[in-house]
Amino acid sequence: MKHLRYLVPLGLLLVLLYFLRAGLSLNPREVPSPLIGKPAPVFSLPRLDQPAVRIAKDDLRGKVWILNVWASWCVACRQEHPLLVAYAKSSQVPIYGLNYKDEPAAGLKWLADFGNPYTASLADRDGRVGIDFGVYGVPETFVIDGEGVIRYKHIGPLTPEVLRDTIDPLLKQLHG
Amino acid sequence: MANARIALCRWRALALSAVLACAGGWALANEAAPASADPALEARVTKLSTELRCLVCQNQTIADSHAELAVDLRRQVREMLQAGQSEQQVIDFMTARYGDFVLYRPPFKALTALLWVGPALMMVLGLGTLFVVLRRRSRLADAAFEADGADDAPNDPHLS
Numbered sequence: 001m002k003h004l005r006y007l008v009p010l011g012l013l014l015v016l017l018y019f020l021r022a023g024l025s026l027n028p029r030e031v032p033s034p035l036i037g038k039p040a041p042v043f044s045l046p047r048l049d050q051p052a053v054r055i056a057k058d059d060l061r062g063k064v065w066i067l068n069v070w071a072s073w074c075v076a077c078r079q080e081h082p083l084l085v086a087y088a089k090s091s092q093v094p095i096y097g098l099n100y101k102d103e104p105a106a107g108l109k110w111l112a113d114f115g116n117p118y119t120a121s122l123a124d125r126d127g128r129v130g131i132d133f134g135v136y137g138v139p140e141t142f143v144i145d146g147e148g149v150i151r152y153k154h155i156g157p158l159t160p161e162v163l164r165d166t167i168d169p170l171l172k173q174l175h176g
Numbered sequence: 177m178a179n180a181r182i183a184l185c186r187w188r189a190l191a192l193s194a195v196l197a198c199a200g201g202w203a204l205a206n207e208a209a210p211a212s213a214d215p216a217l218e219a220r221v222t223k224l225s226t227e228l229r230c231l232v233c234q235n236q237t238i239a240d241s242h243a244e245l246a247v248d249l250r251r252q253v254r255e256m257l258q259a260g261q262s263e264q265q266v267i268d269f270m271t272a273r274y275g276d277f278v279l280y281r282p283p284f285k286a287l288t289a290l291l292w293v294g295p296a297l298m299m300v301l302g303l304g305t306l307f308v309v310l311r312r313r314s315r316l317a318d319a320a321f322e323a324d325g326a327d328d329a330p331n332d333p334h335l336s
Binding site: 031131 | 231232234244245248249252271272273274275276277
């Protein structure tokens with residue numbers, strides 16, 4: 001019984017340490033998106049390279065696709081880009097770019113300089129489609145299924161681990 | 177001594193520049209708001225903006241922040257209110273896209289219950305423990321306490 005007065009505070013301390021430790025491993029920048037499992041927002045945007053041609057959400061219905069939000073002013077996109085270019089070569093699904101709040105000329109030059117992994121890039125100059133997708137930290141990557149439902153969202157630059165451990169298995173599952 | 181004084185000066189300069197930077201930011205924020213013909217609308221936009229978190233700089237509201245996203249979201253708020261939508265509709269619009277995290281005052285529900293009740297619960301627990309311990313001690317006989325030593329004696333030289 002006498003041990004209890006030492007064991008109880010010790011136990012409480014261990015619980016506290018556990019939560020503090022768990023808190024350290026969380027990333028406060030990663031805000032879970034309420035859009036996962038919900039239909040992607042409806043959009044219709046001009047192509048970055050051909051402003052006269054528009055692409056709408058319904059044009060992509062029936063296929064699984066990846067939406068990668070990028071901008072020429074975005075430093076982390078530069079970091080992510082070589083991985084995306086390499087991934088596009090072997091990818092089973094089309095990757096669409098959302099060129100977020102960017103100058104079209106700057107965006108096109110960026111693609112010419114660093115490679116273009118995108119089936120097409122959509123020009124979201126005023127960022128409204130970005131807001132609909134809940135974009136707050138470029139780059140962001142969404143996986144959208146054939147029904148037009150958002151299945152996954154990654155915030156920040158993609159990594160080989162995310163592609164291998166999360167996105168590829170998800171794509172495989174979606175293709176069933 | 178001289179070193180301490182320099183350190184103090186530095187600290188003051190730092191504090192002053194921080195205050196100035198904040199004041200400057202504030203002035204700029206006021207200037208940056210697009211002049212709307214309707215001050216009542218502008219007041220509603222500002223009020224609502226102070227309820228919404230800027231997700232880029234997470235400890236600022238979109239009213240305070242200069243991040244591009246905050247500017248865009250303020251524009252969104254203004255447009256929606258201008259179009260005759262209610263405050264609640266704007267809040268629903270934001271939470272549908274960014275989640276409850278966008279709200280500076282998260283709603284009370286199962287997921288956030290601990291957040292709201294936690295601090296009060298901790299205080300009740302702490303005060304309760306204190307109360308129980310003190311009451312138990314007050315009932316103990318004097319013999320249960322050990323003297324702390326000579327210092328604790330009634331004729332403590334430090335007290336006289």
